[in-house]
Amino acid sequence: MSNLLLKNFDTPFQSVPFEDIRQENFKPAILHGIEFAKNEIDQIVNNLAEPTFENTVVALEQVGKQLQVVTETFFNLNSAETNDYLQQLAQEVSPLLAEYGNDITLNEALFQRVKNVFENTEKDSLTIEEYRLLDKTYKSFTRNGALLTDVEKEKLRAIDMELSTLKVSFSQNVLQETNDYFLHLTDIAQLEGIPVSIATAAKEEALKRNLTGWVFTLQYPSFVPFMKYAANRQLRKDLYLASSRKAFQQNKYNNEKNVKDIVQLRQERAQLLGFESHADFVLQERMAGNPQNVDHFLHDLLAKAKPFALQEVDGLSLLAAKDGIDKMMPYDHAYYAEKWREDKFNFSDESLKPYFSLYQVLDAAFDAAHRLFGLTFSVREDIQKYHEEVTVYEVLENGVHKALLYTDWHPREGKRAGAWMTSYRGQSVVGGKNMRPHISIVCNFSRPSADTPSLLTFNEVTTLFHEFGHALHGIMANTVFESLSGTHVYWDFVELPSQFMENFCYDKDFLSTFAKHYKTGEILPLEEIDKIVASSNFMEGYQTLRQLSFGLLDMAYHTNRFSTMDSVEEFEKKIIEETQLYPTVEGSAMSPSFSHIFPGGYSAGYYSYKWAEVLDADAFDYFRETGIFNAETADKFKTLLSKGGTVDPMELYIDFRGRKPAVDALLKRAGLV
Structure with missing residues (x-):
């Protein structure tokens, strides 16, 4: 059978033919894609004509498009629907792709x-976007080793392949440790405090x-409600320890060495390229500019x-004292915070869930996008998907095709934890045709049961709107070059659209x-809606310190403060000590499962969540002033x-707001003034 991945997809909108692809297709397609891209590079290099923007920079922008489709499909599946074969293949092809990147x-x-x-192109001879591409392309070379000696280049190659x-x-x-653990309960007394809906889901998990009895796991829809509602303190502690020791146990899945090696290699790489630290390297191309600004x-x-x-x-401690607890621990926080919230605002997450069925919330997100941007979303049954639970929507703007949107809502063994937006194809203009994104x-989110749809906690409602905001950034993209399109922006700007959309939930x-x-079909009573809005900054001080602890730890790892001789647990404890509100639990550490900064793209960038909160609070204030659906x-x-990354993000923001962002809106919204 021929390899579909090596052909143009004969499908609606050239969407990925997931159901026709065999997983054995990926490796040969990747190997072929690498060789084909290398030939494209050779054609640019061997062009006898004088180098120009078109025959060099634009030509380079178009290199490897076939490979890009294959790798984006492969790595997205490896995150959302993986198996042993795909995981092994990821180990094989990742160093090959790193080597290919260095070959360029x-x-x-x-x-x-x-x-x-x-050096020889007049800035005025190019459009703003073209000059941005030229500048980005040149920097991609100088920032990634083009000025190194041959010996140094070989060292860089070795570092990148190992990373x-x-x-x-x-x-x-992390995925294996998440999947392997479960808490099995057989005594109904152990379920004290657990809402019926959560217990029912746990019973279904046990039957599977x-x-x-009942089974609770480290997956978000199981772990979080257990920590909120389980009255049994020892069981809360057990589940907390299992979560906080993910990939930090004495077994083959321990990530402590991976943490040390990744940090050391990033440090070596940055210094090889002439930067003091990995953070200095990363932040040169961020709004924050340098580690000192982030630290401040x-x-x-x-x-x-x-x-x-x-x-x-x-x-919270006063509440816990009534139960005889004289020293609050981290595994007590969610339980007593929920009790205090129920007491203070007279509602619970569980009591609200029947009002937030998944597809009702999704329709609301679609409605917001329609009222803001004129978008509509309709299900396409004729477009292939990688799992039966996925739904594909065609996005239209004023009746014209705008994008495809794939949605995948529920946990599976082959899916990593968390929530994210990604793309299978970015937006660009090729040969005068606007290629729309996928x-x-x-x-x-929690699965539906036999007689109940998937019901979301309010936190999950905001998560859906958050990821939908990222999706809108991709959907609305309208640039010429894909590398400047959609979410291809400075990392501390990328969270603005996502966090902005969360505001609509309040x-x-x-x-x-x-x-x-x-x-x-009863509308949530107004007094209950008032409670949600009133509770919007409940525990905001605690949540802010928690986010800051992640940001400070990230920066400490990436500003040469960590040595491979250090204990990960002790280093982490020392760095986040000033943010900690409870005693640490010995033998636990979050670093070995801190996927955002180690395998993910947030190294020296976790601060960007709080940075973008300043932007989103200020931006939504503007909407409140004019009307949240004001057309202008x-x-x-x-x-x-x-405009994606075609304009400096601060310029983009000033063009939108009429001024630079002000921190006052965030402090006011968070109740920190």
Whole structure:
């Protein structure tokens, strides 16, 4: 049988023919794609014509498109629907792809052509987007080894190949540890405090494993409600320890060495390229600019938030004392925070869930996109998908095709934890034709049962809107070059659209349009909506310190403060000590499962979540001033989304807002003033 991955897809919108692809197709397609791309590079290098923007920079932008489709499909599947074969293949091909990347950036003849164009092209002769591409292309070479000696280039190649393997190994270990653990309960008394819906899901999980009783796992829809509602403190501790020791146990899935090796190699790489640290390397191409600015930003927020966080924990401690607990521990926080919230606002997450069925919430997100940007979403049954639970939507703008959107909502053994947006094809203009993107949202929400749809906690409602915001960034993309399109922006700007969309979940009028009981259709009573809005900054001090601890730990690893001689557990404890509100639990560490910064793209960038909160709070304030669906304001925001990375993000923001962002809106929203 011929390899479909080596052909143009004869499918609607050239969508990936998932159901016709065999997993054995991937390796030969990747190997062929690499060789084909190398030939494309040779054609650029061997062009006898004088280097120009078109025959060098634009030509380079088009290199490897076939390979890109194959690898994006492969690695997306490896995250959302993996198996032993795909995981092994990821280990094999990752170093090959790293080597291929270096074959481009370390190609001296190719670099000389790019350098010639960069130094001899008048800026005014190019459009703003074209000059942005030229600048980005030149920097991609100089920042990744083009100016190194031959010996140094070989060292860089070795580092990059090893890093590619380590990152795959890290992710696979976390997935394996997540899948392997479960808490099996057989005594109904152990379920004290657990809502009926959560217990029912746990019983179904047990039946799937051919067990009696109830099973709780480390998957979000199981872990989080157990920590919130289980009255049995020892069981909360057991589940907490299992989560906080993921990939940090004395077995073959331990990631401590991977953490050390990744940090060391990133440090070596940065210094080889002339930077003091990995953070200095990364932040040169971020809004924050340098580690000092990030450190100031994080500690400024820490100083503002910590007094509020301490007050919050004092309040929880008073509640816990009534149960005879004289020293709160981390595994007590969610339980007593939920009790306090129920007492303070007279509602619980569980009581709200019947008003937030998954597809009701999704329809609300679609409605917001329609009212803001004129988008509509319709299911396409004729487009192949990688799993039966996936739904594919065609996105239209004023009746014209805009994008494809794949949605994948529930946990599976082959899916990594968390929630994310990704793409199978980016947006670009090729040969005068606007190639529209194929976007995907992947989450881990509770499954429906025989008689109940998937019901979301309010936190999951905001998660859906968050990932949908990322998706809109991809869907609205309208640039010429794919490498500047959609979410290809500075990493501390990429969270603006996602966090911006979360704000709609707290708008009373909008919330009342979709918070309806899944059985009766009854609208959530106004007093309950008022409680949701009033509780929007509940425990915000604690949550801020938690986010800051992640950001500070990330920066500490990537500013040469960690040595391979250090214990990961002790280093982590020392760095985040100033943010900690409870005693640490010995033998636990989050670093070995900190996927955002080790295999993920947030190394020296985790601070960007808080950084973008300043932007999104300020942006939504503007919408509140003009009306949250004001056409003129929405059109300005649409322009911001559509331009991707073609304009400096601060310029984009000023064009939208009329000024630089102000931190006051965030502090006010968070109740930290």
